[in-house]
Amino acid sequence: MSGIMSGAKSTGVKSTGNTPITTTSSRSNSAPWFVVRKALSARRATMLTAASFLLPLLIWSIVSYVPFIWHPKIEVVEPGSVSWFKPGMLVDRSVFSEQQALSREANTAQPEGFRANPVYLPAPHKVATAFFTSFTTEPKRRSEQWLHESLWHSITIIFWGFTLSSLIGVPIGILCGTYTAVAKINEPFIEFFRYLPAPAFGALAVAILGIHDGPKIAIIFIGTFFQQVLIVSNTTRKLDIALLEAALTLGAKKIQLLFRVVVPGILPDLYRDQRILLGWAWTYLIVAELIGTSSGITWFITQQARYKNFDNVFAAIIMIGMIGLLIDFLLGRLAKHLFPWEKSQGGI
Amino acid sequence: MSESIPEAILDKISKTTSQLKPQTESQAVSELPLPSYLEQSDAVAKRFEKLKRREVILEVKGLNKQFDTPQGAVVALKDIHFKTHRREFVCVIGPSGCGKSTLIRTLAGLESPSSGEVLLDGKPVFEPGPDRGMVFQGYTLFPWLTIKRNVMFGIEMQGASRATAESEALQWIDLVGLNDFINAYPHQLSGGMKQRVAIARALANKPRILLMDEPFGALDAQTRSKMQANLLEIWRNIDITILFITHDLDEAIYLADRILVLKAHPGEVNELIEVSVPRPRSAQQSISPEFLATKLRLEELIHPKDDDEDALPLQMVRMSEVGDDVEAVE
Ligand SMILES: Nc1ncnc2c1ncn2[C@@H]1O[C@H](COP(=O)(O)OP(=O)(O)O)[C@@H](O)[C@H]1O
Ligand SMILES: [Mg+2]
Numbered sequence: 073m074s075g076i077m078s079g080a081k082s083t084g085v086k087s088t089g090n091t092p093i094t095t096t097s098s099r100s101n102s103a104p105w106f107v108v109r110k111a112l113s114a115r116r117a118t119m120l121t122a123a124s125f126l127l128p129l130l131i132w133s134i135v136s137y138v139p140f141i142w143h144p145k146i147e148v149v150e151p152g153s154v155s156w157f158k159p160g161m162l163v164d165r166s167v168f169s170e171q172q173a174l175s176r177e178a179n180t181a182q183p184e185g186f187r188a189n190p191v192y193l194p195a196p197h198k199v200a201t202a203f204f205t206s207f208t209t210e211p212k213r214r215s216e217q218w219l220h221e222s223l224w225h226s227i228t229i230i231f232w233g234f235t236l237s238s239l240i241g242v243p244i245g246i247l248c249g250t251y252t253a254v255a256k257i258n259e260p261f262i263e264f265f266r267y268l269p270a271p272a273f274g275a276l277a278v279a280i281l282g283i284h285d286g287p288k289i290a291i292i293f294i295g296t297f298f299q300q301v302l303i304v305s306n307t308t309r310k311l312d313i314a315l316l317e318a319a320l321t322l323g324a325k326k327i328q329l330l331f332r333v334v335v336p337g338i339l340p341d342l343y344r345d346q347r348i349l350l351g352w353a354w355t356y357l358i359v360a361e362l363i364g365t366s367s368g369i370t371w372f373i374t375q376q377a378r379y380k381n382f383d384n385v386f387a388a389i390i391m392i393g394m395i396g397l398l399i400d401f402l403l404g405r406l407a408k409h410l411f412p413w414e415k416s417q418g419g420i
Numbered sequence: 421m422s423e424s425i426p427e428a429i430l431d432k433i434s435k436t437t438s439q440l441k442p443q444t445e446s447q448a449v450s451e452l453p454l455p456s457y458l459e460q461s462d463a464v465a466k467r468f469e470k471l472k473r474r475e476v477i478l479e480v481k482g483l484n485k486q487f488d489t490p491q492g493a494v495v496a497l498k499d500i501h502f503k504t505h506r507r508e509f510v511c512v513i514g515p516s517g518c519g520k521s522t523l524i525r526t527l528a529g530l531e532s533p534s535s536g537e538v539l540l541d542g543k544p545v546f547e548p549g550p551d552r553g554m555v556f557q558g559y560t561l562f563p564w565l566t567i568k569r570n571v572m573f574g575i576e577m578q579g580a581s582r583a584t585a586e587s588e589a590l591q592w593i594d595l596v597g598l599n600d601f602i603n604a605y606p607h608q609l610s611g612g613m614k615q616r617v618a619i620a621r622a623l624a625n626k627p628r629i630l631l632m633d634e635p636f637g638a639l640d641a642q643t644r645s646k647m648q649a650n651l652l653e654i655w656r657n658i659d660i661t662i663l664f665i666t667h668d669l670d671e672a673i674y675l676a677d678r679i680l681v682l683k684a685h686p687g688e689v690n691e692l693i694e695v696s697v698p699r700p701r702s703a704q705q706s707i708s709p710e711f712l713a714t715k716l717r718l719e720e721l722i723h724p725k726d727d728d729e730d731a732l733p734l735q736m737v738r739m740s741e742v743g744d745d746v747e748a749v750e
Binding site: 340 | 474528529530547549550552553554556558560562563564565573574577578605606607621622625650
């Protein structure tokens with residue numbers, strides 16, 4: 073015992089004696105990066121936000137522009153004596169060197185080419201160019217839509233699917249979270265239904281609602297609604313019961329309790345839920361747009377993939393991401409004005 | 421009277437008011453030549469006579485409350501009887517878990533009694549209502565409403581117009597001295613200010629009785645004593661009866677006309693003590709003989725000497741250097 077104590081004592085003395093006096097500036101520079109639930113300095117936060125986009129871009133650029141990294145193909149420049157090679161053709165490196173060896177043995181003209189990535193991985197600058205040219209390229213056929221028309225069509229599908237779902241799902245969710253009786257009659261079936269994959273209802277939706285926008289909106293609705301009821305009812309249940317009790321002792325009656333306490337009490341959390349659910353609605357978009365007559369941004373993507381214009385495909389995918397991010401960013405900004413009593417609103 | 425206590429002993433008492441050593445303190449106190457806590461001066465006795473002639477606001481008759489839990493039934497309250505007169509200040513005190521919150525929640529109508537009844541102005545209560553205002557220990561202000569709208573809430577619930585509610589609310593906010601904060605949100609206020617708003621919000625309904633469940637329990641000592649003084653000031657000036665729960669003995673003696681002492685497992689009335697400390701009250705009275713006598717009695721009731729689980733001796737081993745003594749003079 074005494075041995076342990078004296079050991080502890082001596083280390084204690086040593087550490088206090090040797091601790092350097094840190095100046096304020098050196099402390100802020102050497103502040104640890106990983107502290108549980110602690111805010112970062114503004115500079116570090118901005119730096120990391122930029123890095124979260126720049127790092128993937130950097131990896132993409134390295135894979136695209138550094139010739140000896142990956143590049144599993146050879147783009148043929150000069151076919152030489154290989155009858156089936158054509159300029160611009162992409163062949164596997166092993167196939168190319170085989171043909172090269174054969175032509176060397178036969179002493180005929182050797183094929184030439186350079187290392188390249190597969191067609192499905194276009195370089196960043198190609199995608200960046202496609203980002204603009206895809207808007208200015210006229211559709212191939214008269215009946216087809218411009219890219220901005222396709223995008224707008226997708227946005228309207230999301231809007232209607234999500235709005236209809238919210239108009240019904242949010243009130244039901246709030247009632248489920250408030251009244252146990254409403255929860256007991258609704259939630260078991262909804263729990264079951266939400267495990268049924270929304271796309272499975274595609275054929276049914278087309279049979280009932282036709283081939284145009286109806287079934288697409290229905291898929292977004294089915295994909296959102298059931299999750300929405302459960303999430304909103306959970307959020308409602310998390311409202312501090314003490315607030316309801318306080319309202320009761322102040323003389324609030326049933327309806328007042330619902331509209332003057334429950335609804336305003338959960339509003340900021342409800343808003344946050346809706347932002348997350350809207351993200352889910354976007355993930356159902358691609359499935360929804362393949363149902364019936366293919367339309368919107370999905371039609372554009374599948375069409376371009378068929379022509380092997382993968383730069384356009386990537387541009388379109390990134391566009392969807394950017395629209396989603398922009399909407400979420402704007403909603404986050406709006407929240408600060410809508411809920412001044414909230415100390416902090418999540419989001420980027 | 422206080423001159424008769426030797427200076428040295430007074431000193432000793434003020435040094436040992438720490439809650440950590442209830443036994444030492446009560447031993448110290450019991451060495452003093454104190455009067456009985458039942459002894460009342462003429463003025464105090466007259467006040468109590470007058471008080472008891474006032475009409476009964478709240479009457480609790482044979483109240484029992486039992487919670488059915490998976491581990492079996494928990495008897496939280498057993499056969500509680502008491503009466504509260506108009507403009508009386510009653511404190512309820514007892515060890516934690518003795519059912520204080522259960523009692524006040526039952527009075528508020530937030531819990532229903534297993535048996536027995538609660539009468540307000542002679543009429544039984546079954547559910548919460550604006551005639552019984554409540555201030556909770558946790559801050560239960562509505563975070564989405566400004567201070568003004570929080571205080572307006574109850575008045576609007578009674579069906580008053582926005583304008584009426586607003587002008588009345590402003591008066592109550594004025595009363596608790598928060599004029600500069602009417603448009604602030606609760607999260608911008610300190611704990612003490614939040615409880616002042618909660619008091620204003622409860623009083624704005626003009627309740628017959630104000631129920632307070634350890635309202636100052638979460639405040640620091642300094643804020644707490646200010647809030648106690650403010651509450652007495654409000655109580656003096658408004659026709660309000662207050663039932664106040666606390667586990668702080670000094671707080672109870674400082675505030676109350678009568679103290680209802682509960683004991684735990686099951687929660688039963690131990691004694692209803694009439695506080696013999698004269699009014700108006702002041703912080704200096706905490707060393708007066710009446711105060712000390714009452715406190716001594718409360719300690720006997722709440723920390724009986726034979727079953728104090730917190731008084732188990734510590735298993736101390738020296739972990740510091742010999743000679744490095746924090747209490748030594750040299
Ligand atoms: N809702 C409840 N369900 C079960 N037991 C409860 C409930 N509320 C309180 N109790 C029990 O009743 C007893 C009294 O609790 P409470 O009134 O909160 O005590 P106090 O406020 O005096 O600390 C405790 O033993 C507690 O565990
Ligand atoms: Mg309690």
